[in-house]
Amino acid sequence: MQINITYERPEEGPASGPITVGWFRTTDKGGVLYDAPERLASRETNKGHAKSASRCPALINMESRYFVIKSPIDLTLGFTRDEKGVPRLVNRAGAGSAVRSSKLADMLTLVGEAEWRYPDRPTVQLKLPYVFIADEPVYLTQIAAFAHYRKTPLPGTIFGGRFPIDIWPRPLMWAFEWHEPEKDIVLKRGEPLFYVQFEGGAPDRPVSVVEAERTAELDAYCEHISGVVNYVNQTFSLFKAAEAARPKVLVTPRKRG
Template identity: 60%
Template sequence: MELSVRFENTRDLPASSGPVTVGWFLNDPKGGVIYYPPERFRGAEKNKLHAKSASRCPAVINLESRYFVIRCPYDLNLEFIRDKDGKPGLRNLNGDASGIRAKKLGEKLHITPEREWRYPDIPTIQLSLPYIFISDEPVYASQLSPFMHFTKNPMPGTIFGGRFPINVWPRPLMWAFEWHDTTQPLKINRGDPLFYINFETMPQDRGVVVTEAEVTPELKDYVEYISGAVNYVNQTFSLFEQAEAARPKTLVTPKKRRE
């Protein structure tokens, strides 16, 4: 099947069968042990005894099987502040008890400039993550709030993600949060669901297998070729076809397990 950033470009081609292989890797392996591998969504122990239980419903099973969970790599307990000049900032409420050093947290987590907020007085914070997803077939990845996980203390805002083709635009993921109620702290424990990833395939009923991928020289060069484009141009989607032209034939090489 040809690669394409638009599903409609594949409609006249023979339909593929079997699951689509999606690869993932960390673009910065330093400290990689703290990052949880992506995992397929599975609810808590469910009632499957009754024939009419929702946990036995094919529609429910089909939907849940298409979401993959990314978990928070460290504890976050943050307060939104403004300094004496009114500049927005963050305070780590865990203080000296924090598991992550302030310097390292500052490298990973930041508030976007106030003029870039989508809504006035609703701060946007971003957490940089090293996860990159790739595919050798047309696949779109969508980043979503972990809406199927219950939390006793809801977060004081909303998560917003995005949708992009991982077969031509492999990029490190960013967790973005809009802080609607800044009087409340933002608290996420290590291991809590941070967001979901959903993969769209063609045809839509194909399954998805997610596997850790080798970072081959060709893959590394391609990621570097497109990295940081958002810092230089607006509307990076206009670059997809140019990136596709430079794409190596194969991105996904499943990682070999050590004996």
């Protein structure tokens, strides 16, 4: 469903400049675990030769449009069923885990079996505090970390998604469809979990991502639209109602110092 949105802006607004995307964490508790989003960049690559792929304008332009969300924890996760056949998650690290079991349970969810897309592919969700916002029409697309090489591939695929962050800001999560549940999921702190890409009105406009203040208006708006997925099946049908309640400004760059 396509919604046409008009915002009141000064004539010298960002129509021809960078698209400004704000981000914030939903909570400051444990915030040090969650690194700021980073622009995707090929590091320590050969740039000496004029024809090196690292100097290719198309590659540089592509990488500049993706931002990396990293894993906040080390995790080795297994899947099993109890004596009654009920699906269970297993923390393979046990007592040696860097994350206490009670805290891991707060972060990880095994989706109810009735909601799996396929009967033999469990779905796991890792809650994250990242929210992205914008003050002009911008869509966020969440995709797998395709440029990150894993010596041991993950035993499944992530759920991607695309939604407008100017009217529908919501916390992101890492949602994983476990194609081979007999194999463990291994995550390392600091490794990419997924990428996010931002699309505005003009494809040639660059994107600037800034940390945003959690203003009272922003918090109230996020609270207004939160949790509706538990009550309706098609949340996109609520975009018009969300737009009507939206404050004029969501992105207020955070001041440091």
